[in-house]
Amino acid sequence: MDAELSSPSNSSANDPANPAETTAKCPHCGTAxxxxxxxxPGCGWSMTPLPAADRAAAAVAYFTFIPAAVLLFLPAFRNRRFVRFHAWQSVLLWAAFFVLTVAALLLSNVAAAMLLLLFGILASLAMLFLWMVLSLKAWQGERFELPLFGKLAARMK
Ligand SMILES: [Zn+2]
Incomplete structure (x- = not known):
């Protein structure tokens, strides 16, 4: 993932425009x-050694948004930009996940409600139609059997 973020121009080994004393090169992707x-700036590699506690905290920050939110509030990590970056990224990622999940649930509920309403309207219309037809047939003295219900009704004594 890190390698994909670095464009070829960034990873060119030697840039003569930049004097060596003012630039550093990323040991991870080669960006000056x-x-x-x-x-x-190319891959986010830390150019200063990070304490293991910071790296552990940053890694834990992705286990749902809860540890990330806790880390953002902890005074101990107030100045740990590496930890706070990952904590914020985790919070934003989880927030997007929840928003999308809620949106998907709402959309599916709306779709289900629409289908139910449509089915209800169609079923009501069908029953109204059947009621009129069957009443008319009975009134006319006709033994009019419905496909399934007529067979069952004929067996009833
Ligand atoms: Zn890099």
Whole structure:
């Protein structure tokens, strides 16, 4: 995933326009950046060694949005941009997931309600039609058998 984010122009090894003393090169993808950059602009690789606690916290941040929200509120991580980035990314990702899930549920409920309404209208119309036809047949003295119901009715004594 990291490699896909870096364009070929970014990963060109030597850029003569940039003096070596003001630029650093990402050990992960080769992107040139200012020497004081904390993170690679190409792939997000941390240019300064990150404490294991930060990396662990950032990894845990993706286990649903709950640990991410907790991390964002913890004073200990107030200045840990790496952790806060992943926490925010997790919150946004989970928020999008919930919004899409709710939207899908609502849409399916609306679709189900529409189908139910349509079925109800059609069934009511069919019953109205049958009622009129069967009443008329009976009134006219005709033994008019419906496909299934007529056979069953004929067996009833
Ligand atoms: Zn990089």
């Amino acid at each position: 950046m200012p020497a004081n950059a904390a993170f690679c």
